[in-house]
Amino acid sequence: MTMLDDIEKILITEEQLQVRIRDLAAELNARYTDDDVPLLVCILKGAVMFLSDLVRHLDFRHEMDFMVVSSYGSGTRSSGIVRILLDLEANIEGRHVIIVEDIIDTGHTLNYILHNLETRHPASIRIATLLNKPSRREIFDIPVDFVGFEIPDEFVLGFGLDYAEQYRNLPFIGVLKPEVYTHVND
Ligand code: PRP
Numbered sequence: 001m002t003m004l005d006d007i008e009k010i011l012i013t014e015e016q017l018q019v020r021i022r023d024l025a026a027e028l029n030a031r032y033t034d035d036d037v038p039l040l041v042c043i044l045k046g047a048v049m050f051l052s053d054l055v056r057h058l059d060f061r062h063e064m065d066f067m068v069v070s071s072y073g074s075g076t077r078s079s080g081i082v083r084i085l086l087d088l089e090a091n092i093e094g095r096h097v098i099i100v101e102d103i104i105d106t107g108h109t110l111n112y113i114l115h116n117l118e119t120r121h122p123a124s125i126r127i128a129t130l131l132n133k134p135s136r137r138e139i140f141d142i143p144v145d146f147v148g149f150e151i152p153d154e155f156v157l158g159f160g161l162d163y164a165e166q167y168r169n170l171p172f173i174g175v176l177k178p179e180v181y182t183h184v185n186d
Helices: 013-031 047-053 110-118
Strands: 007-012 038-045 062-074 081-086 096-104 124-132 144-151 174-175
Touching: 013 047, 013 124, 013 144, 013 174, 038 047, 038 081, 038 110, 047 096, 062 174, 081 110
Parallel strands: 038 062, 038 096, 096 124, 124 144
Antiparallel strands: 007 174, 062 081
């Protein structure tokens, strides 16, 4: 048995991910120039794979920084109470910021981050998310500028997304077999 045996189905293949990420990079390349030197803000841990593949196709000067946030809620539900565990090193006042996320689900996490970063007076903020799950949205007025894939309301993992901190390394986006949920923490 390997961890691949835990996967019920692949929702987005490795190739589909890579093709779409190149397209997203092209959209960003059309929006930014070397003069902007935007700061890509990667929201750890889920967005780490997306960021690292995305930046390889960017052709404008940019910088990277990282935030760790935790969202409190019961089980899989996000409560809207978000805490910053690791803040940016960079001062973003007057800077062009691109938030890089793996998934927008209820929208509570990104809503908090967006408002928090806005208080620091950046020149602009845009949002790039690999996955968007609009059917679960509770915060509706989040301006999302770059979206990789709209996905149905399924619990997805791989390519940075975890179940119980595992499976982030999978090169595709998949869905677990239901019986695995009870085993992982055994
Ligand atoms: C995930 C994801 C988003 C957030 C989206 O992070 O990376 O930040 O949840 O959910 P929401 O739209 O309902 O707020 P998670 O807290 O699982 O942390 P991780 O990225 O470290 O896995």
